[in-house]
Amino acid sequence: MTYIVTGATGSLGSLVVDALLARGADPADILAxxxxxxxxxxxxxxxxxxxxxDPSTLSAxxxxxxxxxxxxxxxxxxxxxxxxxxxxxxKDAGVARVIYTSVxxxxxSDLLLAPEHKxxxxxxxxxxxPFTILRNGWYTENYAAQVASAxxxxxxxxxxxxxxxxxxxxxxxxxxxxxxxxxxxLTGRTLELSGDYAWSYDExxxxxxxLVGRDVTYVRLTPDxxxxxxxxxxxxxxxxxxxVGLDQNIREGLLAVTPGDLSRLIGRPTSxxxxxx
Numbered sequence: 001m002t003y004i005v006t007g008a009t010g011s012l013g014s015l016v017v018d019a020l021l022a023r024g025a026d027p028a029d030i031l032a033x034x035x036x037x038x039x040x041x042x043x044x045x046x047x048x049x050x051x052x053x054d055p056s057t058l059s060a061x062x063x064x065x066x067x068x069x070x071x072x073x074x075x076x077x078x079x080x081x082x083x084x085x086x087x088x089x090x091k092d093a094g095v096a097r098v099i100y101t102s103v104x105x106x107x108x109s110d111l112l113l114a115p116e117h118k119x120x121x122x123x124x125x126x127x128x129x130p131f132t133i134l135r136n137g138w139y140t141e142n143y144a145a146q147v148a149s150a151x152x153x154x155x156x157x158x159x160x161x162x163x164x165x166x167x168x169x170x171x172x173x174x175x176x177x178x179x180x181x182x183x184x185x186l187t188g189r190t191l192e193l194s195g196d197y198a199w200s201y202d203e204x205x206x207x208x209x210x211l212v213g214r215d216v217t218y219v220r221l222t223p224d225x226x227x228x229x230x231x232x233x234x235x236x237x238x239x240x241x242x243x244v245g246l247d248q249n250i251r252e253g254l255l256a257v258t259p260g261d262l263s264r265l266i267g268r269p270t271s272x273x274x275x276x277x
Contacts, residue, residue: 001029001096003181004062006050006086007071008032009039011141012101015174016069016181017045023178031061053078055085064094067181072101072117083120087127097130097187099180101173104137104192104257111254112245121190132186134176137194137262138167138255140276143204147277151212156205157219159226163250164198166258168270175266193262194255195270207274223248 003020007013009032017032021044032043033050040047048061052073062068068090073079083100090098103109106117117135124131150156176193180186199207205218221229223244230240249255263270 002031002063002066003029004031004033004066004068005071005181006033006052006058006069007073008043008047009034009036010071010074012170012174012177013069013071014043015171016071016177017043019171019175019178020181021045023182025178025182031066033058033061052082052086055089058086058089059093062090062093062095065096066090066093067096068098069177069181070098070100071177072103072120076116079116080119080123083116084123087120087124087129091127091129095129097132097184098124099132099134099177100124101177102133102135104135104194104255106133106135109254110252111249112242130187132180132188133190134173134180135190135192136173137192137257138165139173140167140169140195140271140273142167143277146204147208147211150205150208150216151214154214155217155219156201156208157221157226157229158201158250159221159223159244159247160201160250161220162200163247163253164200164256165204165250166194166196166198166256167273167276168193168195168262169276172262172266172270176262179265191261191265192257192259193265194257194259195273196258196260196263197270197272198256198258199273203273207277210274211277 027045030045032047050057073082102117201218205216209216227244
């Protein structure tokens with residue numbers, strides 16, 4: 001039986017490979033897959049080129065009894081078809097289980113990112129393949145660009161109001177994925193994964209202040225002001241609207257849930273915001 005990690009050259013998948021090794025998995029029992037053969041060559045485990053747009057690439061390497069981690073793709077608008085193709089290939093091969101990285105409350109949430117994850121979850125469940133669904137919350141690393149800009153400007157502009165975010169680091173989420181791969185008792189479970197504490201943007205500004213060594217202030221913008229600022233910075237209308245929409249999701253509390261599943265799964269508290277930044 002092999003643990004197949006998709007997206008292994010990406011920010012999350014590569015950390016999953018590290019976490020599996022740290023938890024004692026035999027390198028020979030791990031197959032790291034991705035689209036970039038050159039990047040795969042830098043990994044210390046067996047590798048194979050797998051492209052989400054071509055399910056036959058997964059069919060060529062997956063075997064009956066394998067456990068597959070399906071890290072959600074990054075191509076918005078194409079993910080449902082890509083994920084479904086991977087799930088179907090895994091089913092045809094007779095995998096033992098598929099673990100899918102979804103998003104918080106995917107089937108009921110108004111989060112802009114939720115619909116493609118909801119459709120994938122539905123396809124996975126309907127396939128009849130044994131599954132574990134990991135509904136990942138927000139990555140602390142999503143704020144790297146704001147840290148960089150705040151170092152220069154001294155401000156963090158957003159239209160989240162007093163909304164809060166229960167973020168955790170990719171390493172936290174990767175460790176959870178490794179646990180799920182190794183623990184068959186999680187079959188049939190859907191876990192809501194987020195940080196232990198939901199922080200405000202004032203707290204974000206304070207953490208960035210300590211990090212960059214200058215005063216950083218959170219500037220509250222209205223959605224219209226935020227959109228205008230993003231357009232002035234060179235973003236196109238669609239991207240600006242998407243960013244503002246995500247901020248409204250945060251304002252509505254959609255990323256503030258703290259059920260504690262993540263810390264229970266990894267057996268330790270999630271990484272605090274300052275440490276993650």
